[in-house]
Amino acid sequence: MIIEDRPREYLERRVRAGLLEQNTVDLLRQLDVGERLDREGLVHDGIYLRREGRTQHIEIAKLTGRHVTIYGQQEVVKDLIAARLQRGGELHFEVSDVSVHDVESERPRISYSAGGSEHELECDFIAGCDGFHGICRPSIPSNLRTEYEYTYPFGWLGILAEAAPATDELIYAWHEHGFALYTMRSSKISRLYLQVPVDEELERWSDERIWAELQVRLASEGWRVNEGPILEKGITPMRTFVCEPMRHGRLFLAGDAAHIVPPTGAKGLNLAVNDVRLLAAAFAAWYRNGSAAGLDRYSDTALRRVWRAQDFSNYMTQLLHDLGGGAYESRLQLARLEYLSLSEAAATSLAENYAGLPARDDF
């Protein structure tokens, strides 16, 4: 049974991640929820890295045999909600006052309010998939969890614009003013980001200023960013966080409830999907043959990919952003970017991390 504190319409409209790793696409297909994704998703063979007007294509498909697919997180959520309801699963929206109890016992409970009355649910297990600000992680006693955390001194100003993308694949741009990213949601909608100071005020960025800065940071000779009406804009802080372990008794954390990464590596949504892939298999084994082995391994196994993604997301962030280290640091970044264009081994390392290492039972 799933309980969710937001309305369905809100979840189906909330624009967040948009890049699916090969593993995520494969899993959605296996679950028979990949039909619209196959029809509407944009399959990409690589990404572009741009610096000082020069563009390099990292050929992910050629180097790894794997692809990435552009398909909005809200579309994945729509497909999963529809499938869950169609298959007769229980899914309750707009619940409130959620709390978990007795997670160290064999009968953990969830209490919540819905439709004006109080409810209590007795469970075999609780999957805490309630995001970074949810209640599950804080319900683990603080002396039993270790938290690793780092906040970058910058954020991303992101826009969603009604403008056909002027690029067929994502462009990650290094620029002395700071990082910029050109991505898209469809053949008609662009999503673009600018690195801004962590305490930046959105009011300081008129639509004109945003487009002008995007044209500067993404510049390449004879090419321009396509402009259009801005549908949404906002500033997201850049943070990294891991909570260990991801299990306490019969409570299992998954996704942002346990870890977040800076979005530069496009890993947040994909990591959440990987956690539930491992957790679902462990639950299935427990119900099928009473084996607790998968549940006992869950935290260690999930954390292996979490830390791989932490490392890669931080590598991409440090490669491309102005980290405040001055001219010496910029020269190092340019040398690293050049290395990616000189060495197939370096490009392959980036490509296999970006596409996501193949899913395994132990990773």
Ligand SMILES: Cc1cc2nc3c(=O)[nH]c(=O)nc-3n(C[C@H](O)[C@H](O)[C@H](O)COP(=O)(O)OP(=O)(O)OC[C@H]3O[C@@H](n4cnc5c(N)ncnc54)[C@H](O)[C@@H]3O)c2cc1C
């Ligand atoms: C603005 C923004 C942009 C992002 N862009 C990217 C990107 O480009 N690429 C990328 O990979 N990742 C991106 N992410 C991260 C990505 O969206 C998350 O990693 C992903 O949503 C994690 O999924 P989740 O299910 O763990 O958590 P969530 O998607 O946060 O889902 C948790 C759910 O739990 C519900 N909930 C919370 N508390 C309770 C409660 N007490 N009771 C019941 N329900 C509760 C919430 O309403 C929510 O629906 C972005 C995130 C944000 C905020």
